[in-house]
Amino acid sequence: MFISFEGIDGSGKSVQARLCVDYLAARFKTVHCFDPGHTVIGNAVRNILLNREHGEMNPRTELLLYAAARSQLVTEVILPVLKEGGVVVSDRFYDSTTAYQGYGRELPLDLIRRLNRIGAHELVPDLTFIIDTDPEIAAGRIGDADRLESESAAFKMRVRNGYRRIAEQEAERCRLINGNRSIAEIHAEIRSIIDKKLAKMPDKRAKGFSETNPDGTEY
Ligand SMILES: Nc1ncnc2c1ncn2[C@@H]1O[C@H](COP(=O)(O)OP(=O)(O)OP(=O)(O)O)[C@@H](O)[C@H]1O
Numbered sequence: 001m002f003i004s005f006e007g008i009d010g011s012g013k014s015v016q017a018r019l020c021v022d023y024l025a026a027r028f029k030t031v032h033c034f035d036p037g038h039t040v041i042g043n044a045v046r047n048i049l050l051n052r053e054h055g056e057m058n059p060r061t062e063l064l065l066y067a068a069a070r071s072q073l074v075t076e077v078i079l080p081v082l083k084e085g086g087v088v089v090s091d092r093f094y095d096s097t098t099a100y101q102g103y104g105r106e107l108p109l110d111l112i113r114r115l116n117r118i119g120a121h122e123l124v125p126d127l128t129f130i131i132d133t134d135p136e137i138a139a140g141r142i143g144d145a146d147r148l149e150s151e152s153a154a155f156k157m158r159v160r161n162g163y164r165r166i167a168e169q170e171a172e173r174c175r176l177i178n179g180n181r182s183i184a185e186i187h188a189e190i191r192s193i194i195d196k197k198l199a200k201m202p203d204k205r206a207k208g209f210s211e212t213n214p215d216g217t218e219y
């Protein structure tokens, strides 16, 4: 199973992704990754993207760099784990590109979709949690600012609304989660959605998880 966490900066993605990993790791081989980053190449690309001195970066250059970092993450980390029947929890994935570069920077959405497919090697998450948090609440949660975080409130609003559109358009895969609540409340909702999804996973996938209980029975 491949799960991604999405939302504006400070919405609470990383905290929820970590809790989700802790929950799943007790039952499955679970890998926690970050997009962009995680691989050596991905981290090098991430450093280019987040460098405050790169204010002149062309929006298409930015788009291509995110896709490049993701391609490396997918081939080097995500696909091998999924092939073994493990679980991958990714802190951001291609919906971030749609929300930030598409809705935020207003690049053509069809271009974004094509590039997302290429960068992700056609991989689609089984489940995506979009943590929907008011921008003021989210901003209050984060102390420091990187290049994106210091941008305008209007940009943040476009990104947030973009995420909401994605959730509407891909309702089967994406769950919009009210991020204004406590960490524990949000985690409880996410856990219950994951449990339901696991119960519905096709047999082929379920058998891929080779873990057994101490008494030898399969999970
Ligand atoms: N539901 C919540 N209520 C209160 N504080 C929270 C909540 N969720 C996260 N936080 C706190 O807010 C801060 C930002 O959370 P987190 O790092 O998970 O956000 P993020 O979406 O990953 O942000 P970024 O996009 O900047 O990585 C952290 O200090 C975290 O402990």
Ligand SMILES: [Mg+2]
Pocket (backbone or CB within 6 Å): 013, 014, 015, 091
């Ligand atoms: Mg984070």
